[in-house]
Amino acid sequence: GRLGILVPMLVVRELHRTGRRLPFDLEVVGFAEEEGQRFPATFLASSALVGRFDPAWLDQTDAAGITLRDAMQAAGLPGTMEAISALRRDPARYLGLVEVHIEQGPVLDSLDLPLGIVTSINGSRRYTGEIVGLASHAGTTPMGQRRDAAAGVAELILFCEQRAAAVPDVVATVGMLEVPSGSINVIPGRCRF
Structure with a gap:
C-alpha cells in the first residue's frame, strides 16, 4: 500500500539529506x-522478484475479461516473460x-498498541466452487420441495466459519458470492462462491 511505498522513500530521502551512508545498498520496491x-x-510482483512467476499468469483474465498481459501493457509495461x-x-x-504495512485487522487497536512487528502471516489457499440446486418460483414452491443453491452455500459458509474458529490462528473467508440470474x-x- 501507500504506507509501504512512502515510508521507505522517506527513509532514503532522510539518509540522503543527512549524508548518512549505509554499509549496504538499499532498494525500494x-x-x-x-x-x-x-x-x-x-x-505476482514478489514472484517475479524471486524468479517464480508462472508464464500462465499472463493469460489469466479479470472479471471484465482483460488478461494480465493486456493490463500490464495498458499500464505501459511490456507484459512479456522476458x-x-x-x-x-x-x-x-x-x-x-523489510515491509512497512498497515494492520488490516483489529489486533493492535484492541491491545492499544501503535505499532507491531509481524512474525508470521497466514498462508492463502483459494478455491472457487458452485452449488447447483433447482431454480423455481419463490412464492409457490413449498419449503420441503426446494433445492435452494444459495441456502446450500450459506450452510457451507457457516461450516467453514465454525471449523476455522475451532483452530487457533486459522482463518477462513468466503469473500465472493454470485447468484447468476438472481x-x-x-x-x-446456482450459486458460485
Whole structure:
C-alpha cells in the first residue's frame, strides 16, 4: 500500500539529506496485485522478484475479461516473460526484506498498541466452487420441495466459519458470492462462491 511505498522513500530521502551512508545498498520496491484482487493469482510482483512467476499468469483474465498481459501493457509495461524474468533478484546479494504495512485487522487497536512487528502471516489457499440446486418460483414452491443453491452455500459458509474458529490462528473467508440470474421471486438454482 501507500504506507509501504512512502515510508521507505522517506527513509532514503532522510539518509540522503543527512549524508548518512549505509554499509549496504538499499532498494525500494513497490509491489502490485499481491493479494489477487483483480487477477486470480497471488504474489505476482514478489514472484517475479524471486524468479517464480508462472508464464500462465499472463493469460489469466479479470472479471471484465482483460488478461494480465493486456493490463500490464495498458499500464505501459511490456507484459512479456522476458521483461518479467529480468526483474529477478539474486538472493545472495540481499541481507533481508523489510515491509512497512498497515494492520488490516483489529489486533493492535484492541491491545492499544501503535505499532507491531509481524512474525508470521497466514498462508492463502483459494478455491472457487458452485452449488447447483433447482431454480423455481419463490412464492409457490413449498419449503420441503426446494433445492435452494444459495441456502446450500450459506450452510457451507457457516461450516467453514465454525471449523476455522475451532483452530487457533486459522482463518477462513468466503469473500465472493454470485447468484447468476438472481431475482427476488426465484429460488436460486446456482450459486458460485
